[in-house]
Structures are given as structure tokens and as C-alpha cells.
Amino acid sequence: xxxxSSPRGSTAEVSGYVLHRLCVAIPSLLIASFIVFALPRLIPxxxxxxxxxxQASGRNLDDLRATLGLDRxxxxxxxxxxxxxxxxxxxxxLWTKRxxxxxxxxxxxxxxxxxxxxxxxxxxxxxxVGILAAxxxxxxxxxxARSAAILGLSVPGYWVATLVxxxxxxxxxxxxxxxxxxxxxxxxxxxxxxxxxALILGVASAAALMRMTRAMLLEVLRQDYVRTAWxxxxxxxxxxxxxGMANAIIPVVTILGLHVAQLFGGxxxxxxxxxxxxxxxxxxxxxxxxxxxxIQGANLLIVAVVVATNLLVDLLYAVVDPRIRY
Amino acid sequence: xxxxxxxVLKLGGTAVAVGAARDLLAxxxxxxxxPRRGGVFRIAGFEPxxxxxxxxxxxxxxxxxxxxxxxxxxxxxxPAVRPGTTPLEPDLAESWSQPGDTTYVFRLRRGVxxxxxxxxxxxxxxxxxxxxxxxxxxxxxxxxxxxLLDPLEKIEVLDRYTVRxxxxxxxxxxxxxxxxxxxxIVPREAVETYGDLKKxxxxxxxxxxxxxxxxxxxxxxxxRHPEYFLSGLPYADGVEVAVERDPASRFxxxxxxxxxxxxxxxxxxxxxxxxxxRQRKPGLQTAEFVLPTMNMTWMKLDQKPFDxxxxxxxxxxxxxxxxxxxxxxxxxxxxxxxxAIPAAFQEWSIPLAELPPEGRRLYEYDPAExxxxxxxxxxxxxxxxxxxxxxxxxxxxxxxVQAQLQNWKAAGIETELRLKEYGAFLATTLAGKFEKVxxxxxxxxxxxxxxxxxxxxxxxxxxxxxxxxxxxxxxGLERRTxxxxxxxxxxxxxxxxxxxxxxYLYGPSFSVVVAWDASVRNFAPNIxxxxxxxxxxAWLDR
Numbered sequence: 001x002x003x004x005s006s007p008r009g010s011t012a013e014v015s016g017y018v019l020h021r022l023c024v025a026i027p028s029l030l031i032a033s034f035i036v037f038a039l040p041r042l043i044p045x046x047x048x049x050x051x052x053x054x055q056a057s058g059r060n061l062d063d064l065r066a067t068l069g070l071d072r073x074x075x076x077x078x079x080x081x082x083x084x085x086x087x088x089x090x091x092x093x094l095w096t097k098r099x100x101x102x103x104x105x106x107x108x109x110x111x112x113x114x115x116x117x118x119x120x121x122x123x124x125x126x127x128x129v130g131i132l133a134a135x136x137x138x139x140x141x142x143x144x145a146r147s148a149a150i151l152g153l154s155v156p157g158y159w160v161a162t163l164v165x166x167x168x169x170x171x172x173x174x175x176x177x178x179x180x181x182x183x184x185x186x187x188x189x190x191x192x193x194x195x196x197x198a199l200i201l202g203v204a205s206a207a208a209l210m211r212m213t214r215a216m217l218l219e220v221l222r223q224d225y226v227r228t229a230w231x232x233x234x235x236x237x238x239x240x241x242x243x244g245m246a247n248a249i250i251p252v253v254t255i256l257g258l259h260v261a262q263l264f265g266g267x268x269x270x271x272x273x274x275x276x277x278x279x280x281x282x283x284x285x286x287x288x289x290x291x292x293x294x295i296q297g298a299n300l301l302i303v304a305v306v307v308a309t310n311l312l313v314d315l316l317y318a319v320v321d322p323r324i325r326y
Numbered sequence: 327x328x329x330x331x332x333x334v335l336k337l338g339g340t341a342v343a344v345g346a347a348r349d350l351l352a353x354x355x356x357x358x359x360x361p362r363r364g365g366v367f368r369i370a371g372f373e374p375x376x377x378x379x380x381x382x383x384x385x386x387x388x389x390x391x392x393x394x395x396x397x398x399x400x401x402x403x404x405p406a407v408r409p410g411t412t413p414l415e416p417d418l419a420e421s422w423s424q425p426g427d428t429t430y431v432f433r434l435r436r437g438v439x440x441x442x443x444x445x446x447x448x449x450x451x452x453x454x455x456x457x458x459x460x461x462x463x464x465x466x467x468x469x470x471x472x473x474l475l476d477p478l479e480k481i482e483v484l485d486r487y488t489v490r491x492x493x494x495x496x497x498x499x500x501x502x503x504x505x506x507x508x509x510x511i512v513p514r515e516a517v518e519t520y521g522d523l524k525k526x527x528x529x530x531x532x533x534x535x536x537x538x539x540x541x542x543x544x545x546x547x548x549x550r551h552p553e554y555f556l557s558g559l560p561y562a563d564g565v566e567v568a569v570e571r572d573p574a575s576r577f578x579x580x581x582x583x584x585x586x587x588x589x590x591x592x593x594x595x596x597x598x599x600x601x602x603x604r605q606r607k608p609g610l611q612t613a614e615f616v617l618p619t620m621n622m623t624w625m626k627l628d629q630k631p632f633d634x635x636x637x638x639x640x641x642x643x644x645x646x647x648x649x650x651x652x653x654x655x656x657x658x659x660x661x662x663x664x665x666a667i668p669a670a671f672q673e674w675s676i677p678l679a680e681l682p683p684e685g686r687r688l689y690e691y692d693p694a695e696x697x698x699x700x701x702x703x704x705x706x707x708x709x710x711x712x713x714x715x716x717x718x719x720x721x722x723x724x725x726x727v728q729a730q731l732q733n734w735k736a737a738g739i740e741t742e743l744r745l746k747e748y749g750a751f752l753a754t755t756l757a758g759k760f761e762k763v764x765x766x767x768x769x770x771x772x773x774x775x776x777x778x779x780x781x782x783x784x785x786x787x788x789x790x791x792x793x794x795x796x797x798x799x800x801x802g803l804e805r806r807t808x809x810x811x812x813x814x815x816x817x818x819x820x821x822x823x824x825x826x827x828x829x830y831l832y833g834p835s836f837s838v839v840v841a842w843d844a845s846v847r848n849f850a851p852n853i854x855x856x857x858x859x860x861x862x863x864a865w866l867d868r
Contacts, residue, residue, distance in 0.1 A: 044746075045753030052470040053383050053752060063467035096376050097524040098542065106542075162574045169578035173606055178370075178568040178579045180544040273572045277543035281571070288718075289375075290749055 018311065025307045029300070033085070036299035037078050040292055046070070047094050047290035068094055081296065090300075091293035093286075100297035103282065108301065110180075110278035114201070114267060115260060117194050121202025122209055122259070127252075129206075130213025135240055137218060145210065152207030158269040161200050165273060180277055197274045201267065205259050212255050216248035223247075249320050257313035260305075359847065363561050365866035367846075369857070370576045370589040371567035373543055378523035379510040380463050383470045385591055385855045388507040390546055393565055393858035394441070395510035395531030396555075398422070398432050398456065399501055403860040405850040409615030410672045412771070412853070414505050418451065418532065418555075420487075427496040427808070428479075432456070434487040439553040441536040445515040448553065451532055453489040457481045459511040460491075466522075471508035473786075496806040498813055502772040507855045534560040534862045543569055561865035580841075581606045586866070588841035590656065592617070593851060595841035597658035609844030614837055616662055618670035618853050619769040620776070621650065621726060621833025624790045626762055631711075632790075636703040638828040642688040644696035644737035645730055647834040653725040657836035663689045664832040666824040667773045667817060670853055674773040674814060676821040685825025696737035708738025714755045715765040718748025726833070727765055758789040771854045777801045777820060780830065792829045 048064045065071040084091060090100035133145035169175040176196065181189040220226060221244050229239045268280035279298060286294035318324045372386035379391045400417040407413060416422075419432040434453060442448035460481050463469060477497040482490045493500065503509070512523055513530055520528040526540035532555065535548035546567040550560060568585070570576045576589035577599055588595035595603055595612070604610055623641070625632035632638060651661035662669040665685075669675045678686055687695075700708055713731065717724050731741050741763075746755060755764045768787070770776065779787040781797055800823065804816040840851035845868035849860060 043750065045749030045751070048468070049753040049757075050749050051381070051468055060468070060470075060472070067467040095524065096542070097520075097522065103542065162572075165572075165578045166574050169581040170602055170606070173582050175575070175578035175582035175584065178545075178570050178575070178584055180541065273575050275544070275568075275570050275572075275575065277541075281543065285373075288748065 021311050028307060029303060032303040033300055036296050040290060040295045050290055090297035093294050094291050095289055100293050104297055104301055107277055107279050107282050110276055114194055114198055114278060117198035118201035118205060121199050122205040125206040126209035126213055130210040131217060133214040134217035149207040149210050152203055157200050157204045161270060161273045164196055178275055197270045201270055209255055213252050216251050217244055220244050220248045250317060253313055253316050257309050260309045361561050361865045362867055365562050366564040366566055367562050367861055368586050369567045370570050370585045373569045376524035377526055377529035380466050380469045388855040389857045390567060391510055392507045392856045393535045393548055394529055394533040394537055396533050397504060397509040397511055399505045400859050401505050401856060404863055407852060409852045410670050414501055428493040430491045432489050435555055436487060438532050438555040440513055440532055441530045441551055443530050445519045446513045446530045452486050453483040456489045456511060457483050458514045474503050474508060498805055498808050499772055499774045506771055533858055535565055545569055560862045586843040586846050593840045594656060594838045596655045597839055598655040600839055610841055612839050612841045613851055614839055615851055616670040616835050616837050618668045619767050620664050620668045620835060622766050622768045623831035624764045627790050629762055631705060631709055634703045636699045640696040640699035642828055642831050643692050645733050646691035649729040649733060650726040651834050653729045654722050654836055656722060656838050660837040661834040663834050665821045667776050667821060668835050670835050671773045674817050676818045681825045682822055685822060693737040700738060710740040711762045712744055713741045713763045713765060714744045714746060714760045716746050716748045716751035719767055790830060
């Protein structure tokens with residue numbers, strides 16, 4: 001049985017665990033770096049052919065490959081790139097010559113902001129509705145919540161987003177301002193530009209989260225210790241939240257962790273529709289244009305974020321469940 | 327009086343009057359109203375793929391660079407120019423002459439200043455800059471437009487303001503090529519400072535606006551060049567190009583009054599959206615013109631069954647060009663069938679009525695006749711063929727592809743559609759590596775490319791493998807013929823000949839609507855990426 005007096009282990013134990021996980025992350029990152037380096041080069045059509053478009057022919061291709069340094073053996077290119085990454089240099093875009101690191105530093109906060117706001121909306125919607133649906137199982141409220149969840153899962157977010165953009169323009173001649181509003185220039189406008197996309201993303205994500213919350217809570221509410229809590233005469237709020245949710249939350253946290261990872265690369269459509277210069281669109285363009293340094297840098301960053309998120313989720317397990325030790 | 331390219335050629339060695347460009351740019355249609363200075367044009371644009379005009383063919387870069395850079399000559403703009411015609415006028419050149427079939431001498435304007443930005447810092451443009459820029463054009467690795475100047479042998483500086491171009495052979499389209507947005511002149515200092523011109527800070531030209539700021543993925547902001555060589559121009563203080571990728575979002579912003587021009591490329595408003603736009607935007611100004619982009623069907627001419635002319639004719643007759651036009655949201659049923667040179671080039675494209683009977687027949691949709699031709703060729707039950715294309719152009723394009731394949735099916739031609747990612751399509755299909763049939767788009771701003779690049783052996787776009795000595799000779803002849811009337815006769819004969827051979831099939835071109843706000847004056851659309859040329863004489867009345 002767990003030592004409840006020291007539920008998460010000592011500080012040294014937690015530090016050791018984190019250090020161990022970080023060490024394990026290094027080979028993961030190395031393997032990922034090789035994959036993100038090699039895979040784009042296996043797709044037919046390289047960056048040189050895309051740059052020269054229909055005029056790509058023998059001499060043109062060779063000249064440009066040599067200029068961009070792409071005529072050297074792949075192994076040498078990989079090792080050189082890895083060496084630069086170790087020194088904190090992710091290289092330059094082959095198309096625009098802009099430093100990849102600088103571009104990522106500019107775009108990562110946009111995706112982070114969008115992702116975090118979407119998760120806030122998602123949690124704010126999913127947890128109360130999921131709890132209500134579980135507690136009032138097979139009532140009108142439950143049916144409505146489940147129907148809404150199915151609707152949220154079925155209706156594509158890009159369709160909702162398009163309607164949200166186009167209909168007000170047709171009806172009232174209003175549309176969100178195009179372009180990006182910097183926080184320093186206009187904090188209110190900056191936050192406002194995230195509300196619509198984050199809400200739509202959050203609703204879609206909330207549907208899955210709500211169903212998971214409901215299912216897990218229903219399972220927990222049938223446990224003996226919950227019946228004991230009821231028989232002790234505890235109020236519903238205490239039974240459901242303190243005894244029920246505390247034990248149902250771990251799978252929900254896992255799902256949330258997965259959503260965080262998805263949000264970094266999976267918001268291309270929302271960034272396109274709402275004109276947000278984030279990571280998703282940046283990576284999508286880079287892949288379309290075979291901009292190898294950008295693909296490599298962005299993917300490496302996403303891998304690092306996923307690894308860090310997983311670590312954070314694992315640490316959160318111990319916060320929400322005292323039985324878990326490191 | 328407008329000076330057309332043909333007029334200029336008739337002048338031969340006569341110099342074009344100094345200051346002609348200033349006169350030509352003067353507004354005509356709204357002469358009663360004096361132009362107003364000030365304001366900022368707001369455009370729905372694209373994220374530039376770098377700022378080096380010698381490293382791209384992309385409209386994404388060239389539309390912006392047409393506002394910041396100049397070339398020796400350019401296509402005249404304004405309401406007096408009929409869309410689809412390309413009369414030339416001086417740009418950096420004050421005048422030019424053609425002492426021989428292979429020699430052109432350009433006199434440059436004096437006092438043309440580069441943008442007052444480092445590393446050029448507003449110094450005067452001279453003949454050395456012109457020579458440097460075109461020599462770089464020919465030698466820099468990765469210039470996809472390099473073949474445009476294949477006929478050029480050498481460039482010589484005769485004095486500070488005079489430069490001579492000598493060609494390897496007569497090339498009647500040389501001035502038209504120089505007017506292309508691929509021919510923008512770049513400064514040596516910027517190349518030497520930055521290594522190339524891909525970065526925004528290297529964007530220094532002599533054009534009407536200067537690059538003030540580039541926020542990647544967000545917007546490009548341009549401000550007036552204070553010492554632009556046409557005094558008093560441009561009228562607008564600046565141009566703001568918003569990078570907005572989603573068509574629905576662009577349209578919504580246009581409806582909401584956030585853009586002054588139609589939200590698609592070339593300032594087009596999709597016909598599908600036209601009624602709503604007219605309701606929401608009183609006074610909206612529109613003009614129609616035909617895009618030069620042509621839907622192509624390439625066939626491997628050395629492969630069965632496409633080595634048989636009857637099969638190729640059957641495929642053409644089985645294609646209903648009206649269905650392709652109807653399927654496109656930009657055109658929404660409005661378009662024109664194309665002979666070998668797209669109908670958009672009104673001066674050079676042959677009217678279908680002038681084609682021989684078997685050529686005209688190709689445009690009359692008739693599945694029964696197509697089946698008869700196939701049976702005659704030994705395919706009484708039709709045949710099955712793989713068809714390669716890409717969805718990378720646009721979703722509208724794929725709607726047309728579906729319509730075309732359905733047409734063929736009705737005539738007994740079954741297809742296996744092989745969709746390729748755009749990069750893979752470029753690298754394989756458009757490089758000639760396809761099995762039987764390929765569908766794609768083909769677009770240039772001068773008519774010669776539709777013949778020379780598609781049909782002359784060895785040219786990269788001759789992907790079907792046309793090798794016809796008579797045709798090659800005809801194309802060579804039109805390229806050498808300076809007399810415009812005679813050249814048009816040759817081009818018409820070439821198009822007649824091609825209609826009999828049906829080496830490739832030509833889809834229709836779309837008739838599109840360009841829209842601009844009630845407050846924009848003295849603007850008119852035309853083919854090509856030259857946003858700058860069309861905006862420099864326009865002004866805002868608000």
C-alpha cells in the first residue's frame with residue numbers, strides 16, 4: 001500500500017525520475033531527428049524541382065543543388081545539421097533565407113496561445129457537462145449532453161469556422177480583421193483574435209473529453225467506496241467531486257495530454273481560416289515546398305514538446321492520484 | 327494616343343518620345359476628375375516565396391516585386407488598355423531602337439533612383455545596373471525563368487545611360503519578354519551584401535513603392551518611393567498586402583470592406599460570389615477578362631493508343647469544354663474554348679471559325695462521334711488509361727478534372743485517376759515521367775511560349791514528345807518574323823496545323839470578373855502578375 005504521508009515521493013525521488021525521463025528523451029530525439037531528416041527526402045520531388053517549377057532540367061537542377069549544398073551525400077548533410085542543432089542553430093529556410101530558429105520562436109507562441117486557450121475552453125465545457133451527464137444519467141440533461149457531444153464530434157471544425165467567418169460578412173458586413181495583432185501593440189485585439197478559433201477548436205475537443213469524463217465518472221460512481229460515501233451522508237458535491245472525480249480524472253488528463261500534442265501540428269486549417277501565423281501552417285508550407293531545414297527544425301520542436309508534455313502528464317498523475325509514486 | 331507594341335515595331339529605329347510613359351499613364355476614362363494623392367491600397371495577397379525576382383516564377387513573389395522593381399519596358403496599364411492585349415511602353419528605358427534583327431539599343435532615363443535603403447542608398451541607376459542584372463539573370467543558379475533569355479548573346483554598356491543587347495538570332499518576342507515581371511532589375515550591392523535577394527531587407531528596387539515591412543505569414547507593407555522616376559506617381563502613399571490563405575476568409579474580408587480589390591489572384595472575384603458582393607458593396611466596379619491559363623491534356627504520343635490521330639481526336643470530341651467551365655467557381659459557366667494559343671491573347675489566338683473543318687470539329691461535343699472514331703481506330707469498346715494530375719493547383723481545378731473524366735467515360739474512355747502531390751507532380755509528370763495521359767495547367771504571358779515550350783523538341787514542357795519538323799520550322803519562322811501582320815498569319819497557320827494534328831488537347835480558359843471598390847479610380851485589370859504597373863496610375867477617392 002502507498003505511503004500516504006509522502007504520496008509523491010521525496011524531492012530527490014522526483015528529481016531522479018525527471019532526470020531519468022530526460023535521459024531517455026535524448027535517444028528519442030535522436031531517432032526523431034533522423035526520421036524528420038530522412039523522410040522528406042524520400043518524397044518524390046525535391047526542393048530544387050519545386051523552385052525551378054516547369055523549367056527544371058538537367059543543368060538547372062545540378063547548379064541549384066550545388067548552390068544549396070544538396071549535392072553532398074545525405075549522411076554528411078545529416079551529421080552537419082545535427083552538429084549545428086547541438087550548437088542551437090537550426091539553419092535557414094531554403095526559400096526565404098530566414099533563420100528557422102527565429103521563425104519558430106515567432107510562431108510557437110501563436111500555436112501555444114491558440115492551443116492553451118482551446119484547452120481552457122475544452123476543459124471549461126467538457127468537465128461540467130461530463131459530470132452533469134454522469135450524475136444525471138439517462139435524464140434529459142444526459143441525453144442532451146451526449147447528443148451535443150456527438151454533434152461536436154461529427155461536425156467538422158473547419159465548416160463551423162467558415163460559417164462563423166462568412167455569414168456575419170454576408171448578413172452584417174462584418175468580418176474579423178485580417179492579419180495578426182501583436183500583443184504589445186493591442187493586447188485586447190490580440191486576445192480577441194484567438195477567441196473564435198480557440199472556441200471552435202475547444203468545442204470539438206470538448207466532445208471527446210466530455211464523453212471520457214462521463215464514462216469514467218459513471219464507472220467510479222458504481223464503486224463500493226462511493227456507495228460508502230453516500231451512506232455516510234456526504235453531500236452530492238463532495239461525493240462526486242472529491243471521491244468520484246478524483247479517481248476518474250487520470251484518463252481525462254491522458255486525453256488532454258494527447259490533445260496538447262495534436263494542437264501543435266494539427267491546427268493548420270484554423271490558422272489558415274483565421275490568418276494566424278502559427279506552427280501548423282508554417283510546417284504545412286514547409287512540407288509542400290520541401291523546405292528541409294524548416295521541416296526538420298519544426299518537427300524536432302514538436303517532438304520535444306510532445307516529450308515534455310508526456311513527462312508533465314506523468315508528473316500530473318501523481319498530483320491527482322496519491323497512490324502513484326516515482 | 328496609345329502606342330501598341332505593333333506601333334513601336336513599325337517605328338523601327340525611331341526613338342519613342344521622351345516622357346511617353348508619363349503621358350500614357352495619365353488617366354483617360356475619368357479625365358474629368360483630377361487624381362487625388364494619398365491613401366493606402368489594401369489587397370488580399372500572398373506570402374512571397376522570397377524577394378528575388380531571379381529565383382522564382384511564382385505569382386506570390388512577383389505580384390509584390392512588380393510594385394518595388396522596374397524593368398526596361400512594361401505592359402501599358404489603365405482603362406484604355408483592352409484586357410488580353412499587351413501594348414508596351416517605356417519603363418526604365420526612355421526610348422529604344424532596333425538597328426538590326428538581332429540588336430536592340432536602350433536609352434535609359436536619367437535621374438532614376440534606387441530606393442533610399444541600404445546598401446544602395448538611393449544612388450542613380452545606370453547602364454551598368456542593367457548589364458549586371460541581366461547577366462545575373464542568365465548565370466545565377468536556380469533561375470526558373472532563365473530560358474526566357476536563351477536567345478540573348480551579350481549585353482554591352484555603350485555609355486552611362488545606353489545599353490545594347492545582341493541576340494544570337496532574331497527573336498520577335500524579345501521586347502515582350504523584357505516586359506515580363508521576371509525581368510525586374512536588381513542592384514549589385516544588394517546581391518553582394520546579402521548573397522542573394524531572398525530576404526526582405528534585400529528588396530531594393532526602383533519601383534513606385536518600397537518594402538517597408540514584411541511580417542511573414544501576415545502582411546507586406548509598402549510605402550511610396552519618394553524619388554520615383556515618374557514625377558507625381560504613384561498617387562497612393564502605400565500598399566498593404568494582407569496574407570490571407572483561406573478563400574472564404576478573403577471573401578468575407580472583402581465584403582466587410584477590408585480590401586479594395588477582388589480577393590483572388592489577379593483581383594478576381596469568383597462569379598459564384600458576385601451577386602452577394604454587389605448587394606453588400608454598392609458601387610462595386612467590375613470588368614471581365616479571359617485568363618490565359620489553359621487546361622492541358624498531354625498524351626504520350628509514342629504510346630498506344632495515343633499514337634493514333636483518330637484516338638486523340640476522339641478524346642477532344644468527347645470533352646465538353648462547357649462542362650469544365652460550368653464546374654469552375656471563378657468562371658461559373660463563363661469561358662471560351664482555346665486553340666493552341668489561348669483565346670485570352672486576342673491579337674494572336676485564331677478564332678475557331680478560322681480553323682479547318684476537322685479542327686473546328688474538335689470543339690463540338692459528340693460522344694457518339696468519339697465512339698465512332700475509336701471504333702475506326704480499333705477500339706470499338708473504348709479503352710482504359712491511367713491519368714495523372716495533381717490536386718495541388720486548387721480545389722476548383724479538380725472539379726474540372728472530374729467533369730472531363732466523366733465526359734470521357736460517356737464515350738467509352740475509362741480512366742484510372744492517379745493524383746499526385748504537387749511537388750511530386752512537378753518532379754515526375756511535368757518532367758515527362760508519366761505513363762499515358764497527364765492533365766495540368768499551362769500559363770505564360772506571351773503567346774510564343776504556348777508553341778515554343780510545348781512543341782519544340784528538347785523543351786522541358788514538351789512532355790508528350792512532339793517531334794514534328796514542319797511544326798518546329800513554323801514556330802522558328804514566327805519567332806524570326808518582326809512584321810506583326812505576317813507573324814500573326816504564321817501563328818494562325820500554326821494553330822490550324824496543330825488543330826489537324828491534335829498532339830495535345832486544350833481545355834477552355836475561364837472568363838473571370840475582376841472587382842474593385844467604388845473608391846478606386848483609373849484602374850483596369852489585365853493578364854500577368856504586374857500588380858504594380860496597374861496600381862501606379864490608380865488612385866483612391868475617399
